[in-house]
Amino acid sequence: MRKVLELLLVAALVLSFSLLPSAAFSAVDEAVALEAGPAFGDSEAVKAFWDRRHTFEEMEQLLKDLAAAYPNAAKLYSVGHTWEERPLWCLEVSGGVNTARTDGKTPIALIGNIHGGEHESGESVAYTAWWLLSAAAAGDAQAARVMNEYVTYIIPVMNPDGYVNSFTMNTRQNMRPTDRNGVGGPFSDPYLDLNGDGVIGQMYTGGTETAPPAARSSENLLGYESRDRDGNGIFGDDPKGSTIDMNRTFDYLWNYNRPYETPPLGANAWASAGPGAATEPEVEAIQNFLRVRRPAALITAHTGIQCVLYPWCYSPDPSPDDAFFAETAEAMRAAFENTVVPVRGEKTTFYVKRSYEDYPTSAELIDWAYGRFGIHAYTVEVYSRGTGQDQWQDPRPSANEGDWVYLGNISDGRSGSNRTTYENVWIWNARSQQLLGHAPPDQQIMGEGFKNSALVMIFSEGSQALAS
Ligand SMILES: [Zn+2]
Known part of the structure; x- marks a missing residue:
């Protein structure tokens, strides 16, 4: 019964994508094994850049270029959409x-x-x-093996709305319309780069025309750069971005709450989980896609703490596959760490944990994938912005915590006699915000490390050697 249902789902999915002439499936019945080398295409066909971040448009273009350049090994389709109707691109890679x-x-x-x-x-x-496509075409044996024995579904950006907004302001969340201050509807006081320097800073009073405020406190803080469009007298208090962490919103132990345990479970998820299990279009799309394609293993990639994590997130108890997870995750960690090189004398290190031991959460993607379907699921965290011994460093010459920038006089959005004008406002551009548009200095090596870690995971799963 379940098998029949699966086949129907696969058929429905193939039809719904309909990027492929249906005859293509019936014309060739056998899986093919291609020799490493030019059979996959021209290894130089797509000259990607890795020394800065891709805008979402550039990311889309890269995926389209790869699909066009490697028709023998890649196809591109959207598996769903966001609140703002951006596509969730998947590049399916296989010989x-x-x-x-x-x-x-x-x-x-x-x-x-x-x-x-x-x-x-x-x-x-x-x-x-x-790398997979270019290297297979160049004759790399590992890439060719992945092409011949695996089908790899690659979704670089699962949160395109947040990705786009994060070039202005770090936006972890998605874009479910949210009214944070109860005034004027959703997103009614968005951030606005008032002085056009490409950074959204916090505005303070208490300075003069020539000297910034002596201190930063809640007393002299006006808010983030904005026009107070909703006119409640508070700047930037209804910015774009929901309050939802999509990685607390999967349909597995959604909002699981055990506040009486130690550590209390649920506190981390309760404040940020979506309004119900898999309520968000992005989460629903990824669940549907994985439910049908049923990968043997997956990585959900994050930025921040340089580690490899594995289930469970919700419980300290070992999962049935704990020994396999531990061994594979350690090999993935070593592959990443052995690839990266010291930057300015500092070597980036990585660690391995059960996700719960990092910190307890629930309704994460990896718990859903493993808990529902037994998919071997890992969280891999790559580099972070900021400073610290295991993080990449500020590319600006000055390593200040931030910079003061003079703005001038500014009025809030209230009307008539309620309007208040603040004189000699200064903007505090915190360094973390200024770094939003910058890539780590060794971004390509970071990508190489991630790729090597992914290869370890891929080869940890069994594959069938195909007849040539
Ligand atoms: Zn993350």
């Missing part, structure tokens, strides 16, 4: 993907950027797609 069946191959999924501000996670996943 003969457009002309032969791939259903004898082991399915794998790589998903980046569930948290919009974590651009590096999207870069790392996109790098892996580009």
Whole structure:
């Protein structure tokens, strides 16, 4: 019964994508094995850049270029959409993907950027797609093996709305319309770059025309750069971005609450979980896609703490596959750490944990994937912005915590006699905000490390050698 249902779902999915002439499936029945080398295409066909971040448009273009350049090994389709109707692009990578069946191959999924501000996670996943295709065409044996024995579903950006917004302001969340201050409807007081310097800073009073305020406190803080469009007298208190963490919103133990346990479970998820299990269009789309394609293993890529995590997130108890997870995750960690090089004398290190031991959460993607379907699911965290011994460093010459920038006089959005004008306002551009548009200095090596980690995971799953 379940098998029949699966087949129907697969058929429905194939039809709904309909990017492929239906004859292609019936014309060639056999999965194909291609020799490493030019059979996959021209290894130089797509000259991607990795020294800065891709805008979402550039990311889309890269995926389209890869699909166009490697028709023998890649196809591109959207598996769903966001609140703002951006597509969730998936590049399906496998030898003969457009002309032969791939259903004898082991399915794998790589998903980046569930948290919009974590651009590096999207870069790392996109790098892996580009590497697989270019390297297979150049004759690399590992890439060719992935092409011949696996089908890899690569979704670099799962939160495109947050990704786009994060070039202005770090936006972990998605864009479900949210009215944070109860005035004027959703997103009614968005941030606005008032002085046009490309950074949204916080505005303070208490300075003069020539000297910034002596201190920063709640007493002299006006808010983030904005026009107070909703006219409640508070600047930037209804910015774009929901309050939802999509990685607390999957349909597995959604909002699981055990506040009486130690550590209390649920506190972390309760404040940020979506309004119900899989309520968000992005989460629903990824669940549907994974439910049908049923990968043997997946990585959800994040940015921040340089580690490899595995289930469970919700419980300290070992999962049935704990020994396998621990061994594979440790090999993935070592592969990443052995690839990266010291930057300015500092070597980036990585650690391995059960996700619960990092901190307890629930309704994460990896718990859903493993708990529902037994998918071997890992969280891989790549580099973070900011400073610290294991993080990449500020590319600006000055390493100040932030900079003061003079703005001038500004009025809030209230009307008539309620309007208040503040004189000699200064903007505090915190360094973390200024770094939003910058890539780590060794972003390509970071991508290489992630790719090597992903290869370890892929080869940890069994595959069937295909007849040539
Ligand atoms: Zn994250």
